[in-house]
Amino acid sequence: MPIPSSVMPLSNPSIDVVIPVYNAPELTRCCIDSVVTCLGRSIEYIYIQDDASDPETHQMLDSLPYEHIHVHHAPKNQGFGASVNEAIKRSSASCVLVLNSDVEVSENFLPLLYTALATDPQLAVIIPAGNDYAKHDLEQYLRRPGGYIPTQRLQGHAFLVRRDVFLEIGGFDPAFGRGYYEDIDLGRRLDLGGWRLGVHPDAHIYHKGGGSFGRGRAFRELARRNRNLYYSRYPNARRNVLLLSGNSIPAHFPPNLMDAIENVFHAGGYVHWLAPMRPARLIPCLQMRHGFSIELMLRGWRADKRVAEVWVLSDAPRVWRALLDFWARIHGLKVLLWEEIASTEV
Template sequence: MRATPSIDVVIPVYNAPALTRRCIDSVITFLGESIGNLYVQDDASGAETREMLDQLPYKRVHVFHAQTNRGFGASVNEAIERSDAFCVLVLNSDTTVNQNFLPLLCAALAADPQLAVVIPGGNDYARHDMDQYLRRPGGYIATYRLQGHAFLVRREVFQEAGGFDPAYGRGYYEDIDLGRRLDQRGFRLGVHPDACIQHKGGGSFGRGRSFRQLVRGNRNLYFSRYPDARRNILLLSDNFPLAHFPAPLIDALEEVFRKGGYVHWLSPEPARQLLCLQMRCYAMSIGTIMMLLVRSWREDKRITEVWMLPDVSRLVRAVIVSWARIQSVKVLSWESKTGNSPESV
C-alpha cells in the first residue's frame, strides 16, 4: 500500500444539526489536506438538518438526502459505494476531529497488510490504560471489536465483506458483526492510541427507550450468530508475566478473542503487558473475584470458564472451585512446566 493512499470521508447523518455541523467543520479544518471527497448521507433527517447540509460552503462535501430512514449501516454502505478511494474514513456525526490523525492510521495500514481497519483512540477508550497493551507493527493495539463511531477501512475489503449487514436495521451491533466477518476472512482490527477523536455518543438516536430496544434486539441477533462471543474467561495467576505463558495458552487466548470473547486476568499485581483490548487485568482480591463472579445481570457478561495457572493460592483456588461447581462452570488448570493442554479441575 502507498504511504499516502487516497482517502474519502463518509458521515451518515440523522438529525442533530449542531453536532453534525461541528463534525463536518472539524473534518475540513484538520483533515482537509489529507482527504479527497466527503460524502454526507442524510438519513431522512428533519427540515432543520437538511437545510443546514444544503447550505454547507465546502466544495468537496457532497450531500445525499435519503427519502426514508434506513439506519447507520445502510447509509454507510450507500455512501461508500460512491467512493473510489483506496481507504474510507467513516465518522459518526457526533464525533469531533481535533488533529490530523490520518498519517498515523495510514502508517499502521502500510506496516500490516492484514490490518483492514484502524480506529483512532480518544474518549471512547479512556477506561483503558493503553500503555499496558502490546503494540503491533505501525504502533496500533489489537482489538477484536469494531467500534463504528470512527474508523479507517480499506474500501475494497469493506465491500468484499459485504459492508454492514442490513439485518441490523437502524443500527447497533452492525459494526461488531462486521468485525467478526473481517476476522473470519483473516483480517485484523486495531486501535491507534496516538491518534485521538472525541465522540459524544447518542448524538442522533439518543439514549431513550427506542435506543434500549434497538440495542437489545440487535444484541440478541449478534449473539445468535456468534454464540462463542459470550465467552468470558476468568484467568487466575500468581505474578506470572505474559512472556512466560506457554504457547498453547497464548493460542487458546487468541481463539477466545477471535470469536469475540473476553479474558479477565487476576494476579497479585496488575500485568504490565496485555495482548489486546479484550484482555483486562485486575489486582487479585476477594472483592474483585466476587465482583467478576456475580456478573450475571446480563448473560453475555457472565463468567463462562475459569482458567488457573500454577501457584494460585490455596484460598483463591478453593473459593473459585467451590463457586464453579455450584454454577456448573468449567475450571481448567494450565501447567507451565509442560505447556500441554489444560486439565479439568
C-alpha cells in the same frame, strides 16, 4: 486463521470521509466543521449521507460553505449501516474514514492511522482511541508494528478502513436495520476472513454517543434486538474466561495456553486476567483485560457479561485460588487447571 487472498500494500494513498447523518443538526455541523479544520489537508472528499433527516438538518447540509463535500439526501431512513454502504460505494479512495455525526475531531490523526495500515498489509481497520476507550489502560497493551493494539471488536463511531476490503466483505449487514451491533458484526466477519483490526492509542477523538437516537426506549429496543441477532450468529462471543495466574506474564505463557486464549479472542469472547502483578505493555489484545469487574463477579442478568469458565495456572497464589474455588462453586462454575485446559482447548 486464514490469510486474506487480497493482502497487498496500499497503492493509492487517498482518503475520503463518510459521515452518515440523521437529525441532530448542531452536533452534525460541529462534526463537519471539525473534520474540515483538522483533517482537511489529509482528505480528498467528504461524503455526507443524509438518512431522511428533518427539514432543519436538510437545510443545514445544503448550506454548507465547504468545497469537496458531496451531500446525498436519501428518500427514506435506511439506518447507519446501509447509509455507510451507499456512501462508500460513491468514493474511489483507497481508504475511507467513517465517522458518526456526533464525533468531534480535535487533531489530524490520519497520518498515524494510515501509517498503521501501510505498515501491516493484513490490517483492514484502524480505530482512533478517545473517550470511548477511557475505561482501558492502553499502556498495559503490546503494540504491533505500526503502533496499534489488536482488537477483535470494531467500534463503528470512528474507523479508517481499506475501501476494497470493506466492499469485498459486503460492508455492513442491513439485517441490523437502523443501527447497533452492525459494527461489531462487521468486525467478526473481517476477523473470520483473516483480517486484523486495531486501535491506535496515540490517535484521539471525542464521541458524544446517542446523537441520533439518544439513550431512551428506542435505543434500548434497538440494542436488545440487535444484540440477540449478533449472539445468535456468534454464540461463542458470550464467552468470558477468568484466568488466574501468579507472576507469569502472557509472553511466557505456554504456547498451547496462548493458542487457547487466541481461540477465545477470535470467537469474539474475552479473557479477564487476574494476577497480583500490574502489567505494563504485556497484554496482547484488547479482548484480554487485567482484573475483573463487579458486574462479572455478581453474575448479572446478561449472559454476555458473566464469567463462563475459570482457568488456573499452576503458579496462581494459593489464597486467591481458594477464594476463587469457593466463588466458582457458589455459581456452579467448573475450575479447570491448565493441564485440563490444554487437553480440551488444543
